Amino acid sequence: MLIVMKSGATDDDIARVVEVVESLGMKAHPMPGANRTAIGITGNTTAIDSSPFADLTGVAECVRVTKPYKLVSRELRPDKSVITVGDATIGGDEFAIIAGVCAVESREQTMSTARVVAEQGCKFFRGGAFKPRTSPYAFQGLAEEGLKILRDVREEFGLMIVSEAIDEPALDLVEKYADVIQIGTRNMQNFSLLRRAGQARKPVLLKRGMASTIEEFLLAAEYIMSEGNYNVILCERGVRTFANHTRFTLDLSLIPAVQRISHLPIIVDPSHSTGTREKVIPLSRAGAAVGADGLLVDVHPHPEQALCDGPQALLFDMFKEMVGEVRAIAKIVRS
Ligand code: PEP
Ligand code: MN
Numbered sequence: 001m002l003i004v005m006k007s008g009a010t011d012d013d014i015a016r017v018v019e020v021v022e023s024l025g026m027k028a029h030p031m032p033g034a035n036r037t038a039i040g041i042t043g044n045t046t047a048i049d050s051s052p053f054a055d056l057t058g059v060a061e062c063v064r065v066t067k068p069y070k071l072v073s074r075e076l077r078p079d080k081s082v083i084t085v086g087d088a089t090i091g092g093d094e095f096a097i098i099a100g101v102c103a104v105e106s107r108e109q110t111m112s113t114a115r116v117v118a119e120q121g122c123k124f125f126r127g128g129a130f131k132p133r134t135s136p137y138a139f140q141g142l143a144e145e146g147l148k149i150l151r152d153v154r155e156e157f158g159l160m161i162v163s164e165a166i167d168e169p170a171l172d173l174v175e176k177y178a179d180v181i182q183i184g185t186r187n188m189q190n191f192s193l194l195r196r197a198g199q200a201r202k203p204v205l206l207k208r209g210m211a212s213t214i215e216e217f218l219l220a221a222e223y224i225m226s227e228g229n230y231n232v233i234l235c236e237r238g239v240r241t242f243a244n245h246t247r248f249t250l251d252l253s254l255i256p257a258v259q260r261i262s263h264l265p266i267i268v269d270p271s272h273s274t275g276t277r278e279k280v281i282p283l284s285r286a287g288a289a290v291g292a293d294g295l296l297v298d299v300h301p302h303p304e305q306a307l308c309d310g311p312q313a314l315l316f317d318m319f320k321e322m323v324g325e326v327r328a329i330a331k332i333v334r335s
Contacts, residue, residue: 001041001048001062002040002064002065003038003053003059003062004063005036005037005039005059006036007035009037009057013056013058014030014058017039017056017058018039020052020056021041021053026048027042028040029042029071029076029226029228031076031230038075040071041070042070050062063075067261068219068222069215069218069219069262071222071226071230072221072225072262073218073261073262073263074263079263080265081264081265083203083231083232083233083265085160085179085203086123087123088123088124091265091293094123095288095327095334096123096294096295097120097123097124097294097323098124098162098267098296099120099122099295099297100113100299101299101300102127102128102271102298102306102312103128103131103141103142103146103306104129104147104150105139105308107152110127110149110150110153111149111153111156113301114159115157117159118157118158120323122323123160124159124161125161126161126162126163126297126298127146127149127153128141128164128308129147129164129170129173129174130146130164130165130166130170131164131308132186132187138307143170147163151177161180162178162179162180162205163180163181163182164181165181167193171197175201175202179202179203180202180205181205182204182205183205183220185207185209185210185237186209186210188206188217188220189209189212189220194206194220194223195223195224197227197229198224198228199228199229202231203231203232203233205233205235206221206224206233206234206235208235208236208239208251208254210237210238214254214258214261217234217254218261218262221234233264233267234258234265234266235266235268236250236251236252236255236267236268236273237250237268237269237272238250238274246275247273247274247275248272248274249273250270250274250286252287252290254266255268255292256290259291267294267295267296268283268284268286268294268296270284270286271296271297271298271309272296272309272312275312276312277311277318280297280298280312280318281322284322284325285322285326288327291333295326297322298314299313299314299316300313300315303315
């Protein structure tokens with residue numbers, strides 16, 4: 001159920017509704033909007049009776065939610081969510097470019113890439129310290145040492161750090177050092193990890209499972225939000241198809257489909273989806289054109305020496321070209 005408050009409802013009115021919801025053993029999720037606050041209710045095992053709320057001061061209506069997802073939906077929050085990270089935003093007026101190394105390999109590799117990302121006026125830096133690798137023999141990341149390098153990137157360049165947590169112990173560390181916690185495609189349905197991310201007090205970048213439907217994707221975001229963390233950024237990173245000209249098939253149709261249902265921002269990853277740098281610029285352009293809120297892109301000073309995902313990493317010059325192009329496209333689409 002969703003309780004829609006009147007536009008003039010006071011903080012006390014909202015607090016009273018929350019109190020009544022909690023006294024019934026359920027959880028209340030107030031979502032302030034431009035014109036009104038809506039309060040989502042979770043934790044019920046059967047249909048909720050609206051009578052305890054209907055007559056409370058400030059309540060406009062009690063709406064039964066028919067979809068399996070509640071907190072992610074536009075029914076709860078008609079306006080788009082804008083996620084604020086330091087002085088940067090995702091989902092607002094600015095097109096967010098989250099760029100950086102696939103894996104933090106060394107201080108030099110990370111710092112030189114961060115310098116280029118900052119020089120282009122981007123506000124976010126990505127870098128994996130914990131890498132989910134298909135082979136157990138492949139480079140697994142520098143762990144806490146890598147996170148310390150990322151912390152130094154923020155110190156030096158003022159970039160907001162996005163880094164992946166592959167399990168609960170990693171999440172504790174990523175939450176400590178980074179600004180945004182990334183949950184990768186392979187963990188999209190790791191429900192205990194999603195709940196832990198929901199308890200974190202930092203925004204979460206949730207990548208779509210490589211074979212997930214839109215419903216599964218949104219319900220994964222719902223897991224995070226149901227724990228009280230409403231700062232979720234969705235990311236389309238390609239799905240597995242029969243196509244063998246690309247690593248995964250970037251499903252750009254997901255962007256408008258999600259935007260119709262959900263208030264959450266959604267970005268596009270042209271790097272992990274295509275797997276080859278020649279395709280990254282065209283699909284970055286496409287991501288901006290389709291109305292995504294931003295991009296997640298791999299860059300590397302020497303891709304041929306990269307310990308992870310070298311073939312998809314943009315060279316510095318390609319990255320600069322890409323930034324100029326997508327900004328021009330995003331400006332048209334978003335004006
Ligand atoms: C990544 O962004 O580094 C990554 C591993 O991506 P994905 O989870 O989409 O494969
Ligand atoms: Mn990668």
